[in-house]
Amino acid sequence: MSVLVEKMEAALEQSLEQLAAAGSAADIEQVKNSMLGRQGFLPAAMKELRDVPPEEKPQVGKAANIIKLKFTQALQDKTEALASADAQSNAIDVTMPPRRRYSGHKHPISQTIDDCVKIFRRMGFVTVEGPEIEDEYHNFDALNTPADHPSRDSQDTFYLLDGMLLRTQTSPVQIRVMEKQDPPVRIICPGRCFRKDAPDATHSMNFSQIEGLYINKNVSIADLKGTLLTFAKEMFGDKVQIRLRPHFFPFTEPSIECDVLFRNFKGGEDKWLEIAGAGMVDPNVLKNVGYDPEIYTGFAFGMGIERMAMLKYEIPDIRHLYNNDTRFLHQF
Ligand code: DAH
Secondary structure, eight states: OOHHHHHHHHHHHHHHHHHHHOOSHHHHHHHHHHHHSTTSHHHHHHHHHTTSOTTTHHHHHHHHHHHHHHHHHHHHHHHHHHHHHHHHHHSOOTTSOOOOOOOOOOOHHHHHHHHHHHHHHHTTOEEOOOOSEEOHHHHTGGGTOOTTOGGGSTTTSOBOTTSOEEOSSSTHHHHHHHHHOOSOEEEEEEEEEEOOOOOOSSOOSEEEEEEEEEEETTOOHHHHHHHHHHHHHHHHOTTOOEEEEEEEETTEEEEEEEEEEETTGGGSSOEEEEEEEEEEEOHHHHHHTTOOTTTOEEEEEEEEHHHHHHHHHTOSOGGGGTSOOHHHHTTO
16 A cells, blocks of 8 residues: 555544544644644645656545545534533533522511501501600600609600600500590500610610500400400410519509510520510599590500510510611521
């Protein structure tokens, strides 16, 4: 066999090995150049073909064509194989979990207010609102609070320059509703309150309460107890127990505090925790709004919203609710 054909076959074999090893388009390009490029092997071989004796020419020429064909075919195959491997590695993996998108949602305080409102609405309570800037009469006097009561102190209450104040409780809304409306009255009032408390894990200068008031004929403390028990069960689960402890508030007589028994509180022992102040509306309060205490009686209660949210969601520090750290808020 012609020496030239042998040389061409060896070159083909070598270039096929190089193609097989090529890992990138640049590698392929390099192999292509070494065979087909201007300085490449095959153009040089074609020149040598001129010197081949005439009787061998057809045979050598034919071999050269076949070798070129084999090489270009291998080149094309390799280029396609590389492109499809590339496409696969860039493809979208439909089994990947999606990146999480946060949509907005209610603040845990608003959520807790909504939960309370829903529960009381089913018991027939109507939701009302009152002003955050109050006068002394509605915040204290009408609520039977003596002139020397410590809660009136400017150390505890934010007084404004015009003699008004930031309400320290939602109780003045009771007065505003009763002034406008004859009994029966059955309202709740959620809202912000303000006190000069030093902020710590359980105190904030700005907090929220939900006030409740029911006035009618023949309302007894049993009705109050039933209402608080129903609320506690709906809010914290069917198995909760409540207990009422004697207490003092100027606007109720008798006054109580309501505790809920939390089983396994924070993974530890069972614990009684206070959720509300309450009592039978003091006859003086009824007289202040023009109701006849000989005909009407009623109960009132006030609950801390933050405290409720902290118990329900096991939040250890009230300040988390006001820092607006989205890492905290996203948990709800
Ligand atoms: N206003 C009271 C407070 O801020 C809570 C409260 C207690 C409200 C007894 C009431 C009530 O209506 O009857 O601590």
